[in-house]
Amino acid sequence: MAAVEQITPGSSDVTAQAMRVKESKADIVLLLGGSIPDLANYVKTHKTLGNPAPMLGDYLYTIPAFLRLTGSASDGFIYTDSVDPTRPEVKEIEDRLVKKLGDRFRQYSIFNPRMGVHASVSGCNQACRSDDREAIRSAMEQTKNWPTALGTPGTAVTYSPLKHDFV
Numbered sequence: 001m002a003a004v005e006q007i008t009p010g011s012s013d014v015t016a017q018a019m020r021v022k023e024s025k026a027d028i029v030l031l032l033g034g035s036i037p038d039l040a041n042y043v044k045t046h047k048t049l050g051n052p053a054p055m056l057g058d059y060l061y062t063i064p065a066f067l068r069l070t071g072s073a074s075d076g077f078i079y080t081d082s083v084d085p086t087r088p089e090v091k092e093i094e095d096r097l098v099k100k101l102g103d104r105f106r107q108y109s110i111f112n113p114r115m116g117v118h119a120s121v122s123g124c125n126q127a128c129r130s131d132d133r134e135a136i137r138s139a140m141e142q143t144k145n146w147p148t149a150l151g152t153p154g155t156a157v158t159y160s161p162l163k164h165d166f167v
Contacts, residue, residue, distance in 0.1 A: 007038050014038075018045040021053070031057040040069035047073040056080050076154070 005017040021029060029046065031039055043055060056078045060066070067074060085091070097105035145156040 007034060007042060009035060009038055011038065011041070014042050014045050015049070018042060018049050018051065021046070022049055022051040026053045029053050029055045031055060031061070036060075036063070036066050037069060040066055040073075043070045043077070044073040054078055 005021055007014050007017055029051070031042065034042075039057075039061070046053075046055060054076060055074075058080055061074070061077060062079055070077075085094075094105065140159045141161050143157065143159045145158055
């Protein structure tokens with residue numbers, strides 16, 4: 001399900017947009033464009049209205065100004081291209097990459113989250129002992145509360161027969 005909502009820059013109230021997003025029963029909400037205050041306003045309203053759809057965004061949402069404005073409303077936000085190098089999950093991925101691919105992967109600055117996703121797919125592939133799309137899909141549907149390295153500490157991913165495109 002896809003829905004597009006736009007916030008008028010400088011709006012003090014984004015309840016109507018957040019309600020339409022919630023009513024759309026979106027699986028995820030991808031925040032794009034806009035000023036930090038406008039986006040923070042949406043994030044707070046999204047949480048206040050109890051929308052269960054996880055929110056995704058890029059490194060822009062890691063800046064202190066955004067986090068100060070959103071407070072706990074951004075808990076669980078998934079940063080699609082940023083990782084926290086102090087998280088145990090990130091350190092574990094880095095250690096695995098170094099062991100398999102060498103020291104060039106020791107520095108966080110060259111760690112790429114896509115490699116983590118690739119490693120997950122590769123692991124699923126091995127677990128399934130197959131490269132069959134349906135077998136992989138079935139294995140992914142069994143994934144519950146997988147602690148991802150993306151997002152804030154505690155972020156977890158759950159797949160189901162109806163949700164395959166979360167991360």
